[in-house]
Amino acid sequence: MSLDLRGLTPAPVTPFTRDGEIDYAGIKKLGSWLGGIDGVKGLVVLGHAGEGTFLTSDEQTRVIEAFVESVKGEVPIIAGITREGDYVAAEEAKRAVKAGATAGLVYPSHGWLRFGYQEGAPQERYRRIHEESGLPLILFQYPDNTKATYNLQTQLDIVSQPGVFAMKNGVRNMKRWDTEIPVIRAEYPELQILTCHDEYLLHTMFDVDGALVGYGGIAPEPLIEMIKAGKAQDYAKARELHDRLLPVTKNVYHRGSHMEGTVALKWALVARGILDNATVRAPLRPLAEGADKQIADAMHQAKLV
Numbered sequence: 001m002s003l004d005l006r007g008l009t010p011a012p013v014t015p016f017t018r019d020g021e022i023d024y025a026g027i028k029k030l031g032s033w034l035g036g037i038d039g040v041k042g043l044v045v046l047g048h049a050g051e052g053t054f055l056t057s058d059e060q061t062r063v064i065e066a067f068v069e070s071v072k073g074e075v076p077i078i079a080g081i082t083r084e085g086d087y088v089a090a091e092e093a094k095r096a097v098k099a100g101a102t103a104g105l106v107y108p109s110h111g112w113l114r115f116g117y118q119e120g121a122p123q124e125r126y127r128r129i130h131e132e133s134g135l136p137l138i139l140f141q142y143p144d145n146t147k148a149t150y151n152l153q154t155q156l157d158i159v160s161q162p163g164v165f166a167m168k169n170g171v172r173n174m175k176r177w178d179t180e181i182p183v184i185r186a187e188y189p190e191l192q193i194l195t196c197h198d199e200y201l202l203h204t205m206f207d208v209d210g211a212l213v214g215y216g217g218i219a220p221e222p223l224i225e226m227i228k229a230g231k232a233q234d235y236a237k238a239r240e241l242h243d244r245l246l247p248v249t250k251n252v253y254h255r256g257s258h259m260e261g262t263v264a265l266k267w268a269l270v271a272r273g274i275l276d277n278a279t280v281r282a283p284l285r286p287l288a289e290g291a292d293k294q295i296a297d298a299m300h301q302a303k304l305v
């Protein structure tokens with residue numbers, strides 16, 4: 001299966017039953033729906049939206065297997081690789097391969113968020129995970145306001161390494177976006193650059209090959225259109241889609257932290273009839289009373305239901 005993510009790669013939620021267990025029937029419904037949409041290029045499971053770090057290792061394996069089964073080979077399943085240490089992250093990547101994952105999205109080591117990273121450590125993390133698991137990897141560029149954001153040289157070094165084929169860019173600093181992407185593109189024209197700015201999709205859609213976003217798990221159809229409009233440099237069309245989606249964007253991604261957005265994604269899927277509940281695992285918390293109705297109304301306004 002070729003790894004061409006030049007289009008929409010949703011990062012779906014992990015459905016739970018009302019009593020908090022993994023809902024495999026829900027995964028089947030969600031995965032087969034998303035995987036069957038023309039323009040969906042892959043699914044990234046066990047990311048932030050997928051509550052990947054809230055699952056046990058066995059659960060992670062079973063979630064990957066269930067998503068692989070659900071898409072029936074239509075699209076690749078890409079696993080979030082999130083463990084803090086490189087040794088355990090490489091072990092996690094090997095388990096993901098066994099479960100059927102075709103690629104990995106490598107998260108920064110958690111401690112870097114607070115303390116920053118030693119020079120060379122991110123490059124080494126990608127090298128080790130790829131060498132030990134064989135997984136093709138996606139570089140995850142964190143926001144500029146974290147200490148786990150990679151400077152330009154670190155990004156260039158990582159994407160020069162064997163096995164790194166794409167970048168999920170969530171830098172949220174337009175100076176860096178405007179100046180770093182052209183340099184990376186010029187040096188590595190084959191690298192697939194994907195936006196993950198769920199809340200700024202219009203503004204980042206004209207410089208990328210695609211989008212790797214949780215938003216894609218609830219509104220794949222208009223996002224596929226928006227990616228096409230971005231590639232055609234058709235601002236009017238992209239703006240129209242943005243405006244249509246704004247009630248949903250506000251209700252999912254402007255409602256508080258990005259983490260709260262994960263809970264909202266589940267309510268949006270309830271509104272679409274894909275999930276039957278919005279159960280999440282702690283530390284996520286249920287949304288305030290009435291949020292389900294606000295989200296359902298927004299989904300109606302955006303013509304997604």
Ligand SMILES: N[C@@H](CC=O)C(=O)O
Binds near residue numbers: 049170198213
């Ligand atoms: N869109 C988010 C969610 C992460 O996985 C981001 O920017 O990182």
